[in-house]
Amino acid sequence: MATAAHRNATQSATSRGTTATRPTAPVALGLALAVLATLVWSGSFVTSRALGDSVPPVQHAFWRWVVALAAVAPFGARRAWRQRELIRRHLGFVALAALLGVTVYNTLVNQAGVTTPAANMGMIMAASPVLMALYERAGGVRLGVRRVAGLAVACAGVLLLVGGDGASFSAGDLWMIAAACCFGSYSALLRRRPEGLDGAGFLFTTFLVGTVLLLPAQGVSLAVQGGFQPTPGTVWPLLYVGVASSAVAFFAWNKAISLIGPTRAGVVYYLQPVCVALLSWALLAEPTGWAQAGCMALILGGVVLGAGARR
Known part of the structure; x- marks a missing residue:
């Protein structure tokens, strides 16, 4: 009898330990996936800027999603058909998610890349986490003091990065602001993804619908602007944004949202202006300085603070 009681106590303690540690793994995975998506997307801003003079924005978006659709099809087409x-x-x-996240968002980013430095694009996109947090709070989710503080610290770093270093703004920045609003709305919408809808199947379907919605604009762009010259300098970047920035990054981001929610993922997304600034400095020779480095450190501190457990 004592042995049975001891066994029950041991099992109870084990069960409590398992319950206590179980939530840790999904949160860690969600944060890692959000970081992965953010890093990969940082490269797509540099690509949008680099292709701004050689590939019309709509055609850039259209071929990006054609490549992404081909990359996702082996994994998602059959699942989408089953569902x-x-x-x-x-x-x-599905159509709203495709319109916001596929058709409109990346087209606006590419349009901004014609006149806006890549570093500015990354900074402006940092408005998205604020919108994600507002949507989630409006939905009745308690954000917690620590997360709000991290959001505020990272946001302050972004504002200083934009204003304190004398960043110059162009008309293209308005396109980028609209893109940030689209992405924030898309990320918040993911929280309401229908239960049972497979991630790969959902991704394939949104890519397909978003590409179809782009067809009229693609036709107008070809008629008015003409096509672009396929060269290694245009094809390789399009393959990157199609496979890495679309297929890989969107899958990682969508999964991160399902695991940790848009607000916590949005705090991680503040890493993007840091990554974009470093990549644009290394690849496009866009200037950076000590003031930017200090603001980046502030952003990183806010990310570490806000991405932790809710308090």
Whole structure:
């Protein structure tokens, strides 16, 4: 009898330990996936800037998603077909997600890249986490003091990075602000993804719908601007944004949202202006200095503070 009681006590303690540690793994995975998506997307801003003079923005977006669709098809097409009835029932949600995250968002980013430095693009996109947090709070989610503080610290770093270093703004920055609003809305929308809808199937479907929605604009761009010359300097960047920045990064980001929510993922997203500034300095010779380095450190501190456990 004593042995049985001891066994029950041991099992209870083990169960409590397992319950206590179980949430840690999904959170760690979610943060890692958010970091991965943020790092990969940082390169896409540099690519948008680099292709601004050689590939029209709409054609850049269209071929990006054609490549992404081909990359995701082996994993997602069959799953999407199996869930076609579920997708049909929630077609409005899928179409809105495709419009915001695929059709409009990247087209606006590419349009901004024609006149806006890549570093500015990354800084302006840092408005997205604030919008994500506002959406989540409006949905009744308690954000916690630590997360709000991290959001505020990182946001202050971004504002100083933009204003304190004398960053010059162009008309293209308005396109980037609109892109940030689209991405924030898309990320918040992911929280309402229909239960049971497979991640790879959802990704394939949104890529397909978003590409179809781009077809009219692609036709107008070809008629008015003409096509672009396929060279290694245009094809390789398009392959990068199609495979890495679309197929890989969107899957990672969508999964991160499902694990840790848009607000915590949004705090991690503040790493993007840091990554973009470093990449644009290394690859495009865009200037950076000590003031920017200090602001980047502030952003990193806010990310570390806000990405931790809710308090």
